[in-house]
Amino acid sequence: MSTDIFFFIGYFIIILILYSLKWTKDFANKNSNELIGVTSAYFYLLADIKNDNDNKIFFDYTWKDINTPLVYLGIILALIYLYINYINKDKFINDESLIQENTQLKENFKVSQKEFYKLCSDIIKGCFGEFYESSNGNGRISIYKYDNNSFTLLGRYCSNPLYNSEGRPHYPENEGIIAIGWQNGTASIHNIPKYTNKGREWKKRMKEICNISDNSLDKIKMKSQSFHVQRINNEDSRNPLGIIVAEKLSSEIINEELITLPLKLHNEIIASLIKSMKTITK
Structure with missing residues (x-):
């Protein structure tokens, strides 16, 4: 052989x-x-x-x-x-079916994002009704989750449709009034000049209050004159869950109780909302 x-x-x-x-x-x-x-x-x-x-x-x-x-x-x-x-x-599975499946998954994810944003916005509207009643249509509340050293907008509500849009989806943790509230737990600021003459005085005051660039200020659609920012803490030693931002176009101070009391009353709902939707990002 x-x-x-x-x-x-x-x-x-x-x-x-x-x-x-x-x-x-x-x-x-x-x-x-x-x-x-x-x-x-x-x-x-x-x-x-x-x-x-x-x-x-x-x-x-x-x-x-x-x-x-x-x-x-x-x-x-x-x-x-x-x-x-x-x-x-x-x-x-061929390439075409994979592309179609991927496209469908992306569309489904976008729909989920929009539905979650609406859910969160509806909860804000329902929980902080007294704030909106006292704001005469110029008040807005936004809730952000904290993730990867930045804040992601989860939902917001303003009775004025002009300021009810989503706006910027992400904010850095070290910029703006939101950063002051995040670092200190809470922040109340008012008597900011009205936005006139291309916002010179408004921008000047905002830059005196916090670390923020002209570029970021220009992107802000609602040129508010008063703010109340409240951090939403975790139940343990982990980083806080997120932050809530109340703002008004008028310069008078925001009644903190209209934010802190509903936040305390509905804390479990808001905390669960943030925790359960950590994967929803923009």
């Missing part, structure tokens, strides 16, 4: 090893049809490179003798490979 027999024995030993070892068995089982395709290609390769070889392989058969059977065996295995692929084609 010629050593050429090992072209067959060696190959099948490799296949047996793949199905025998525990760390390759799962791979072999999941890719058994691909192994049939590889075997078909291997037989074609042998038939091609050994076509004119007179070496004996087994029982006086040479490569020339088994060339045609090798080709037919390769064809049979190729047909088996194609048939298995055909009957399992519904299980395969």
